[in-house]
Amino acid sequence: MIYQIARTIEDGILAFHGFGSPLVQLALHLAKRTHAPRMVLVAGATYGVNPNPPFLTPTSNDWVMDRGAECHLDIEELFDLAASGRMGRMFLSGLQIDRFxxxxxxxxxxxxxxxxxxxxxxGCNLSCDAVHVTIWTAAHRTTPDAKGRRRFRLVADCDFITSVGHRTTDGKTRKEMGYRGEGPDRIITELGVFDFDDFGQARLTALYPDVEIDTVRENTGFDFPVSESLSVTPMPSAEMVEFIRALDPLKIHEREFKPEERLRSFPLV
Amino acid sequence: MNQAVYTKTDKSCDLPSLIAHVHPGDCLGVGGGLSSREPMAALRELVRQAIGNLRLVGSAHGIDVDLLCGAGLVAESAESYVGFEQDFGMAPNYRRACETGIVAVRDGCCYTLVQQLRAAIAGLPFMPMRSVLGTGFMAMHPEYKTMICPYTGEELLLVPALKPDVAIIHAQFGDAQGNLHIEGPPVTDILFAKASKKVIATVEQILPTEQITEKGVTIPYFYITAMSEVPYGAHPTACYPFYAYDRRHTKEYHRLASEGDEAFQAYLQTYIYGCDSQAQYLETIGGMDSLERLASWQQGAEVWQALYA
Incomplete structure (x- = not known):
């Protein structure tokens, strides 16, 4: 999943990870180490630029996460950068994620x-202002309760809109709302990857090698189109996995996954 | 009303006198962020003095807001995040207080807060911005308005100036007249200090002005109303370079808070009501052994890492 998130990051952009998102923190460091060396990496909570933390901590406003930073932004500068269109990508998650x-x-x-x-x-501000947004969740798969009901992570409708996608609850597009950013272009989950179609609706575009399309359907609270070019997610190299493990010796990112998800394994490139 | 400038040459006082600047019903901006540099000793004194009915504003917070909620002092929260991140998850007292209706939920967003404080700092009635329209925050905040920009014809969001009654800040260093030097991310502390009617600060060490000037003044003295020297004043959050985040203590806090009101009352009794002073609190959390453990991060990455295990 970290690799799938990393693959959404373009080289040469300014990318910002928020707090409470170890998968994203690792993805940014992985991307910078591999295909996006010129990315301006801004760390969430410390606003340090291009830090080189010795290990990942479970708390993001910590000097550990700030080691090696070249300089620091203050809170107003960080959000001004997004509002003025300089933040190329931001990463957001939610307890509810709808089709838009x-x-x-x-x-x-x-x-x-x-x-x-x-x-x-x-997140509310950045979902409007950042040029692109990667949405992620490590809890797409739901377990039915005794009555067979599921509390979906990917839901038909959110109970509250904290941050915006491609259409508001009354159907307005981002353009009609005047947002400057282009909105989310991927939802990365532990089951697969969605992009968004021309209507702004999530469309399944890739599956992990051990996931069937029906598994995604039964764990998703809305019907979704499937890309004609539905593919299997590419796998990271052994070196990449090694890099992630070395950066997260306390295995903080594993806390985002249910125990059964941690048992899944994949062949590396 | 014009904002005050504070020019008293010696603003240092004891913690009870410092906290006497806060009144029931005040709008409070708490400095620091998440697990770093929260003014915890000052908040503990606030709990001892039981100054309640508070309205909180802020960006990303954790144990500070949760503690005040658990002590029953909060009437309204406009924080943008209150939780313990990947470490312990949700904030138990905050959640309970919101869900039972004791705390009115008025969540904010970081940039909205920034713009509201900047309006206050500049003496303006509001600031315009582009985000937030189309989200649930519009219904939560009837004070947000929109206008058509006279230059571009775009619809913009307007957020009103926010002047907290009191900002409470913990800094590493200060001088007696109130110049503060903050090391590491200042979070919203500088904005809070400039926008608030009063600023009260605790510092790890009071130093002569020349030494503060040499380190660099983060917040100039004339914003500061009063201050106290309180070593380990941010514990159990971090105040580097002096000490790291006390994960062990935070874990106990979170366990008791999660068990419910009764269990949490025991926490308050042990660490707050039962401790008349910061010195007594430091003894209760384990004295020199604990403090040396938290200072050990400087010995290298391996020792530092062990503090999170």
Missing amino acids: GNLNVTRLGRDRLQLKLPGGGG
Whole structure:
């Protein structure tokens, strides 16, 4: 998954990872080390530029994550960069993700607050302003409860819109809303990869080698189109995997996955 | 109302006097961010003095906001994030207080907060911005307005100036008149200091002005209302280079907070109500052994890493 996220990062852009996202932190460092050496890597929470942390910590506003940074942005500069169109890519997730890439990290329950989620930080602003957005979740697969009901991560509708995708709840496009960024272009999950069609709807474009299309269907709360060129996700090299393991000796990123997902293994390139 | 400038030459005072600047019902901007440089000793004193009905504003926070919620002092939260990230997940007291309706949920977004503080700093009634339209935050914040830009014809979002009643900041160094030197990410501290009506600060060390000038002044003295020297004043969050994040203590905090109100009352009793002073608190968290362990990060990556295991 880290490799799939890394593959969405173009060389030569300014990319920013938020906090609470170890998979993304690792993906950015992997991309910078491989195909995107000229990326301006801005770290979430410290706003350090091009840091070289000795190991990943479970907390992102930590000097560990800031070691080796060439300089630092302040909070207003970081968000100004996005608002003025200089932030090439941002990475967002949600406890609910809808077919247009709208995300909810604020609350579950519409009329009555059932579960207060931590909140979206600056994700709301950046979902409008960043040029491109990569959406990710490591919890696409859902387990049915005793009555066979599933609480989907990829849902038909979000209970609250924390950050915006391609269409608002009343069907307006990003252009109609005046957002400067182009919106999400990928949803990376532990089951597969979606891009977005011309209508702004998530479209399945790749599957991991051990996942069937029906598995994605039964774990997704909306019907989705499938790309004509549906492919199998490319696999990272052994060196890349080694790099990730060395950067995350405390295995912080594994905390994002359910125990059964951690048991999956893939042949490396 | 014009913002005050504070020119008293010696602003240092003890922690109880510092916290007496906060009043019930105040809008509070808490400095620091996530697990770093939270003004925890000041917040513990706030809990001891039981100054409640507070309205909190801020960006990405964790144990600081959760503690105030657990002590029942918060009426409203406009924080943009309150949680323990990948480390321990959701903030238990904050969640409970929001879900039972004790805390009114008025979540903000980082850039919206930045723009609101910048309006206050510049003495303007509002700032325009492009994001947020089309999200759930519009219904949550009826004070947000829109206007058609007279230059471009675009629809823009307007957010009103925000002047917190009090900003509470913890810095590494300060001088007696209040010049502060912050090392590492300042988060929203500088904006809070310039936008708020009063700023109260705790520092690890008070140094002569010449030494602060040499290090560089992050926040000039005339923004600062009062200050206290409180070593380990950010514990259990980090205040580098002095000490790292106390994951062990935070884990115990999170465990008790997760168990429910009763278990959390025991935490408050042990570490706050039962400790009259910061010195007594430091003894309770394990004294010199704990403090040396947290300072050990300087010995190298391996020792540093062990603090997170």
